[in-house]
Amino acid sequence: MSNDNKLDKLKESVTNTLVGVDTQELSGVDFGEFSCKEIELPGGLSVLDIHIDPVIIKRHPNHIVEDDNHDYFLTTLLEGRASIQQADKVYIMNPGDLALMTGGLPYTIEYEVTSRRLIVRIPYEVFKQRLTNCEEKAIIGHLPNQGLGRVVNDLLKSVAFEAERLNVTEQFTLTQSLLELTGALTRAIIKPDDVKTEPRHTDLLNRIFSYIEEHFMDSDLTPEKIAKGNGISTRYLHSLFRESGTTVLKWVWERRLKAARKDLLDPAQARSRISEIAFHRGFNDSAHFSRSFRNRFGISPTQLRTRAAKTA
Numbered sequence: 001m002s003n004d005n006k007l008d009k010l011k012e013s014v015t016n017t018l019v020g021v022d023t024q025e026l027s028g029v030d031f032g033e034f035s036c037k038e039i040e041l042p043g044g045l046s047v048l049d050i051h052i053d054p055v056i057i058k059r060h061p062n063h064i065v066e067d068d069n070h071d072y073f074l075t076t077l078l079e080g081r082a083s084i085q086q087a088d089k090v091y092i093m094n095p096g097d098l099a100l101m102t103g104g105l106p107y108t109i110e111y112e113v114t115s116r117r118l119i120v121r122i123p124y125e126v127f128k129q130r131l132t133n134c135e136e137k138a139i140i141g142h143l144p145n146q147g148l149g150r151v152v153n154d155l156l157k158s159v160a161f162e163a164e165r166l167n168v169t170e171q172f173t174l175t176q177s178l179l180e181l182t183g184a185l186t187r188a189i190i191k192p193d194d195v196k197t198e199p200r201h202t203d204l205l206n207r208i209f210s211y212i213e214e215h216f217m218d219s220d221l222t223p224e225k226i227a228k229g230n231g232i233s234t235r236y237l238h239s240l241f242r243e244s245g246t247t248v249l250k251w252v253w254e255r256r257l258k259a260a261r262k263d264l265l266d267p268a269q270a271r272s273r274i275s276e277i278a279f280h281r282g283f284n285d286s287a288h289f290s291r292s293f294r295n296r297f298g299i300s301p302t303q304l305r306t307r308a309a310k311t312a
Contacts, residue, residue, distance in 0.1 A: 039163050042172040042298040044126060045179075047160045048119040057109045070104030070124040074182055076153050080115025083106070089141040093117075098143045098153045100186065105140070118160045120178065127179070128246065139186045148188065152181050168299055169265065169308050202229070205240060209251075216255045217282045223248045257296050258284045260289070264305045274301045 037049040037144055064070075077093040084099065086107035093099060101107060104124070145151050155178045163171055210231050215221050226248060227237040241248050260281045263269050269277065278289040279299075294300045299307075 017281050039160075041159070041163060041175050042168055042174060043296070044123045044298065045175050046121045047163060048121065049160055050117045050119065052110050052111050052117070053114050057111075057241065058312060059103070059107050061106055064104060064106065068073065070102060070126045071126065072122045073101040073103070073119050074122060074156060075099050075117055075119045076102065076151075076156055078116040078118060080117075081112045082115055082117070083110040083112060086140055091142050093142075095111075096145060096153070098149055098156070099186075100140050100182075102140055120156055120159060120175075122182075126295055127183075140192055143185060144189065148181065148185050152178070152185050155181060167307055167310075169304065172299075173296060198298055204232070208237070208240070212252060212255060216252050216259070217280065219279070219282045219284045221252060252282075253292065256298075257293060260293065260301070261297060261304070265308050270305075270309070274305070277301075 033051065033053055034055075035051045039047045041047060075093075076098050077095050079095055082093045084101070084107065086101060087105050091099070097121060111133070143152070143204055145153055159174055159178055163174070166174065208226065208230050211226060212221075215225075215229075218225075224234050227234040230237070237248060241251065260277055260283070263272070263277045263281065264274070275286040275288075278286050283289040290301055293304075297304070
């Protein structure tokens with residue numbers, strides 16, 4: 001196969017598995033092989049195991065306009081060496097390094113030698129729910145590979161190498177742990193100036209979150225009730241959540257869905273009907289609950305409970 005054909009194959013493969021890109025052969029270097037193994041995970045995530053020969057991969061602004069893909073990519077390099085440029089950052093990845101990229105900003109990746117890279121692709125909305133609101137370029141780039149960073153790196157590898165051996169429940173538990181720890185890691189490196197929300201909002205948001213935690217099982221909980229309970233206007237409440245990259249109702253529903261999932265996996269509640277669990281956690285329509293649950297976790301409540309029972 002000619003190098004031109006190989007590059008065309010690479011572009012098609014990367015476009016299908018990551019986001020729209022252009023490829024460019026390194027001058028004086030023969031491009032050989034490219035392979036990408038992809039595993040779909042619960043919750044809309046996927047893990048990619050990439051083997052690639054020296055090549056330059058570019059994502060241009062027109063790609064972003066065309067596909068409107070702003071997903072995040074948590075990545076570690078197992079072998080080789082790569083130079084990455086995104087926003088105003090340029091950094092080198094060597095084996096063991098951990099980094100975060102986004103499909104929402106142009107980038108250039110130059111694989112200088114044959115390399116192997118692991119990537120966990122995280123949908124934009126899923127990732128934003130786990131972050132303090134900030135500019136994307138405040139968190140992309142190298143992540144610490146010590147302390148919590150090392151834990152995240154090891155967990156990323158576990159997701160990549162063990163996911164196929166796990167059942168859906170175990171996969172979900174593992175990926176949720178990775179998301180929560182990645183969120184904690186990125187929040188830890190954010191500088192105060194990078195956060196869009198004014199500092200004086202922090203205490204108020206924490207109070208609102210605590211209020212929701214206490215009342216989310218109330219099926220009649222509304223933004224109006226939350227605002228009144230915290231002494232602010234409904235309009236101001238919506239603006240606070242909008243600045244944080246989410247909405248009031250999304251936050252409430254996320255809390256209810258997670259609580260319902262916990263109940264469905266609880267052996268002590270194996271005799272409870274799914275509708276009972278849904279109503280107990282604040283849902284007032286079992287059919288709507290089932291659809292929302294499947295959309296959020298990639299599995300229906302009935303399927304989750306059945307698979308959990310089989311592995312108990």
